[in-house]
Amino acid sequence: MLVLVLELLKGLLKMRSYPFMQVDAFTTRALGGNPCAIVLEADDLNGEEMQAIAQEQNLSETAFVLRSRAADVGARYFTPLSEIPLAGHPTIATIHALVETGRIPVRPPRTTIQLELPAGIIPVEIFGGKSTPEQVVMTQLKPQFLAKPSALEVCAAFGLSADALHPTVPAQVVSTGTPQLMVCVTGATALRRIAVDYRILAALSAQHNFFSAHLFFVREGRQSTFARHFAPEFEDPFTGSATGGMGAFLWRYGLLSQRTFCAEQGHWMGRPGTASVEVVGPRDDILAVKVGGSAITVIRGTLSL
Numbered sequence: 001m002l003v004l005v006l007e008l009l010k011g012l013l014k015m016r017s018y019p020f021m022q023v024d025a026f027t028t029r030a031l032g033g034n035p036c037a038i039v040l041e042a043d044d045l046n047g048e049e050m051q052a053i054a055q056e057q058n059l060s061e062t063a064f065v066l067r068s069r070a071a072d073v074g075a076r077y078f079t080p081l082s083e084i085p086l087a088g089h090p091t092i093a094t095i096h097a098l099v100e101t102g103r104i105p106v107r108p109p110r111t112t113i114q115l116e117l118p119a120g121i122i123p124v125e126i127f128g129g130k131s132t133p134e135q136v137v138m139t140q141l142k143p144q145f146l147a148k149p150s151a152l153e154v155c156a157a158f159g160l161s162a163d164a165l166h167p168t169v170p171a172q173v174v175s176t177g178t179p180q181l182m183v184c185v186t187g188a189t190a191l192r193r194i195a196v197d198y199r200i201l202a203a204l205s206a207q208h209n210f211f212s213a214h215l216f217f218v219r220e221g222r223q224s225t226f227a228r229h230f231a232p233e234f235e236d237p238f239t240g241s242a243t244g245g246m247g248a249f250l251w252r253y254g255l256l257s258q259r260t261f262c263a264e265q266g267h268w269m270g271r272p273g274t275a276s277v278e279v280v281g282p283r284d285d286i287l288a289v290k291v292g293g294s295a296i297t298v299i300r301g302t303l304s305l
Contacts, residue, residue, distance in 0.1 A: 015304050018042060019101070022059075022299035023093035026238040026265075026273035030298045033266065033273035034238040036093035037062040039303055040101070047076075047083070053303070054078035060236050063090040065098065071114035071121045073098065081232060084211065085119035086177025088138065088240010088275075088291050095124055095136045096295035106130050119177035125292075137276070137292030140176035140241065143248035147173045147208040154183055157204050158215065158230075159195030166217075169253045173210045174245035176289055181205075181213040182242075182249040188226065191217060192268070196230050205232070214242035218255050224262045225250070237266035238273030244289040251279040251286060263291075 019040040027033030037057040042050070042064035054062040061077050061084065068074035076083060077090045095115070098104040104113060104126070111126045120141055128134025151162055154171045165171070166184035174182050181204075185191055194215060201213065216227035227246065229239040243263045250256045259279045266273040274293065281287035 164190035
């Protein structure tokens, strides 16, 4: 009996425990927006362990909070398949969790911190009270305008006819930290008709070097958008990094009359999400894109390994 107790104690001593939360980002209500799992105090986890945890969570992203020598805090983000250098909804969710748990002190009405990600260090603004942020705004990196797949390639990947694509702008890969394919369509009807061929999308992604695809239209009035986002094997409810790339794309090609707009996504999936977007800089030399949103915690607990 004593031997059994000692073995159990040895097993318990070997276990590692991490504070854990799940936060819905780009929403003000639980079960809206996009859920993100957040592992706090994750410095002793290696990349393989982080990837395995992300596979276990099976959400679009899982965030791991780390100490940083160069910024106020660091983080790494993993999809179930791979690490992603910069992402929007994990940033909103992670900063929300850090404020809510008292790990980041804030001074209302606004606190600015530096967040270190694999893509680089970005400023993040926190608005609102000390216990729960009203809004978190990330400043994404200077956009890069990259490859332009042909209309034929895009239509094949998404099951669309050529007249579903916006007639005056190309499909183009844009990166504000993560390269994503931007496809502007003519309206809601075209967006609803999408039928993704993931085999063709994977080949297109490898050929033109992008992570995922963002398809969207500009609503009448020209200051709001609605989008759908397709990762390698699934549709994402709300995608903050691609929303930044979309903002840069729309401003560069003159489809926005003002630098600020409201972006919506996820409503057709039953997870409505909303972000505020601000493009910084002139159309021919965009400096950055700010993407902001609210969040709400739905799970608190401990991850044991």
